[in-house]
Amino acid sequence: MSDTMRAVEISQPGGPEVLKVTTRPVPQPGHGQVVIRVAWAGVNRPDALQRAGSYAPPPDASDLPGLECSGEVVALGYGVDTLKVGDMVCALLPGGGYAEYVATPAAHCLPVPKGLSLREAACLPETYFTVWSNVFTRGRLQAGERFLVHGGSSGIGTTAIQLAHAFGARVFATAGSEEKCKACTDLGAEMAINYKTADFVKLMQAEGGADLILDMVGGEYIEKNLKSLAEDGRLVQIAFLQGPVAKINFAPMMVRRLTITGSTLRPQSVLAKARIAEDLLAHAWPLLDAGRIAPVMDSTFALADASAAHARMEGGAHIGKIVLEVAGG
Structure with missing residues (x-):
């Protein structure tokens, strides 16, 4: 060498x-x-x-x-x-x-x-560590729950759709073209929403709201996400493509018992990431194998x-x- x-x-x-x-x-x-x-x-x-x-x-x-x-x-x-x-x-x-x-x-x-x-x-690694820790550990996604992921055709999105579907969740996704929406439904999303032509807030409300949303957009999506959540819903933020600042009315959070959380992967400790690796080996790797x-x-x-x-x-x-x-x- x-x-x-x-x-x-x-x-x-x-x-x-x-x-x-x-x-x-x-x-x-x-x-x-x-x-x-x-x-x-x-x-x-x-x-x-x-x-x-x-x-x-x-x-x-x-x-x-x-x-x-x-x-x-x-x-x-x-x-x-x-x-x-x-x-x-x-x-x-x-x-x-x-x-x-x-x-x-x-x-x-x-x-x-x-x-x-x-x-x-x-x-x-990057996408599976991120999705597992945020969707399943932090977001506590359960079988039968309604799960919405933004950017469904991205690396994170395609991973989240497949894992959530495999573990029995009802999966919804947003994407920016019909081709990308088809990629999402092909992977297991029951509905893929073209955010350029449709209102994901109204569509999710019609489904009863999302129990969990994984978002990497931020900006104006933050308020829209809160409106899209079901009672006791959880919003997990992992990036801010539109910026990290938003004006939010917190009263509905109290009345509807909503949770906002999020994380970044890179700054976490060696031990924390090792624990995520152990979870992936036990739960996600058998699906890949x-x-x-x-x-x-x-x-x-x-x-x-x-x-x-x-x-x-x-x-x-x-x-x-x-x-x-x-x-x-």
């Missing part, structure tokens, strides 16, 4: 064009960590936020973008006894995925599900074309996940 590696760095805050190929030292595993030779790296919204200068990495994380990957374990840090060199894994990363090698806690690595390629496995659910793939780009991958994601036309090919396989 060489001492140096190819990587893509954020040369300065800005648009996709600021992503530049560079050479970096190969990372060394810390206590409880492994080093992975990256085969494929997932592309996610937080990568673009970091690139734009609005989402700084944690102090102890790599400054390179990239929060998930698949590949081969090539080095073990002190105290690692759950993995061995040569294991093929997909992993949640603190950063650094846009590179040939990356270090991450061993507890954040999961086996590549049966029947999935490394390309597909690279799509799993059995082929009952699978990642929805949009497109692939070479590592050196990371800027084009970001442009594709921010253009909004994609359905499912975008990945970078590093070593392939």
Whole structure:
């Protein structure tokens, strides 16, 4: 293994064009960590936020973008006894995925599900950790409940639809085109609402309201979401594409016993993310192994074309996940 590696760095805050190929030292595993030779790296919204200068990495994380990957374990840090060199894994990363090698806690690595390629496995960690922790742990979604996810054709949305449907919820989604709406119903949503031509508030109220809403839009959607909830409904916020500020009348929250919560994944502790990994291995991985659910793939780009991958994601036309090919396989 060489001492140096190819990587893509954020040369300065800005648009996709600021992503530049560079050479970096190969990372060394810390206590409880492994080093992975990256085969494929997932592309996610937080990568673009970091690139734009609005989402700084944690102090102890790599400054390179990239929060998930698949590949081969090539080095073990002190105290690692759950993995061995040569294991093929997909992993949640603190950063650094846009590179040939990356270090991450061993507890954040999961086996590549049966029947999935490394390309597909690279799509799993960021979205599955996010959806599981927010929809099932924080949001407490139960079988038979009405679940609404905004951005249903995104990586988060396609994952949330499949998991919620698999666990017996009634799933509703919003998306911005008829093609994207069809992708949502094909995955298990009983209704997909084109937010450009229909009022999701009225449609959800006609269904009795949503018991749980997963939202990444924010802005004016916050008030609309509260109007769309059923009695005792829960709103889980995970991003703010339209901004984090809204004017809300809190009186209906008291009368209708509504709950607003939310979380971000990256700042959580190593232990907290390890617990999410354990839940996924117990509850979601058997569904992936059995082929009952699978990642929805949009497109692939070479590592050196990371800027084009970001442009594709921010253009909004994609359905499912975008990945970078590093070593392939």
